[in-house]
Amino acid sequence: DVKVTQSSRYLVKRTGEKVFLECVQDMDHENMFWYRQDPGLGLRLIYFSYDVKMKEKGDIPEGYSVSREKKERFSLILESASTNQTSMYLCASTPDRVGGRNIQYFGAGTRLSVL
Amino acid sequence: AQSVTQPDIHITVSEGASLELRCNYSYGATPYLFWYVQSPGQGLQLLLKYFSGDTLVQGIKGFEAEFKRSQSSFNLRKPSVHWSDAAEYFCAVGRSGNTGKLIFGQGTTLQVKP
Numbered sequence: 001d002v003k004v005t006q007s008s009r010y011l012v013k014r015t016g017e018k019v020f021l022e023c024v025q026d027m028d029h030e031n032m033f034w035y036r037q038d039p040g041l042g043l044r045l046i047y048f049s050y051d052v053k054m055k056e057k058g059d060i061p062e063g064y065s066v067s068r069e070k071k072e073r074f075s076l077i078l079e080s081a082s083t084n085q086t087s088m089y090l091c092a093s094t095p096d097r098v099g100g101r102n103i104q105y106f107g108a109g110t111r112l113s114v115l
Numbered sequence: 116a117q118s119v120t121q122p123d124i125h126i127t128v129s130e131g132a133s134l135e136l137r138c139n140y141s142y143g144a145t146p147y148l149f150w151y152v153q154s155p156g157q158g159l160q161l162l163l164k165y166f167s168g169d170t171l172v173q174g175i176k177g178f179e180a181e182f183k184r185s186q187s188s189f190n191l192r193k194p195s196v197h198w199s200d201a202a203e204y205f206c207a208v209g210r211s212g213n214t215g216k217l218i219f220g221q222g223t224t225l226q227v228k229p
Binding site: 031040041045096102106 | 121158159164
């Protein structure tokens, strides 16, 4: 089975802190994604990576950055956390670079609270 | 622009009753369509998918969905709901360009009454 692991289930941070959310997948997948999930808004794509050191902005990239130094690991960075970034963050991966038929495999999520 | 709409934010059904969750999409070509389920405190799990062919697709846990091009819909159904089906359900469509990215609907929360 594909496993996507997010390092923290719950995080509490202070406004202005730099926050790292880590995601690791164990199936040699090409594509990795970071989503934000808020009630009534579904999942919104923050960033997408289709290869090591490659990244592409999603629908709501403002206030976030990402890093993909190794194929299996995709990190989401909040440079200066703000209260409006309190949310559930979900990481996902898919096998191939090109293919609309790809099934996305999700981690369990990180619930971040910024105080 | 592509979009996915789940008209029902919250649905409550009795255990053993039938279930239908609605999903409407906006997309010019034949879409790739998905239903995911999220149990409390968990990530999303794929229930079923439609790429082409037979418009009635079967998924896990006894769920099925029907693609209706004329109505731009991909509704999820289950004949008899179990208490363990209580969860949030998301419909999604593959974005144009075959990038592997998805557009998700807002989600429908299912509550099951004993």
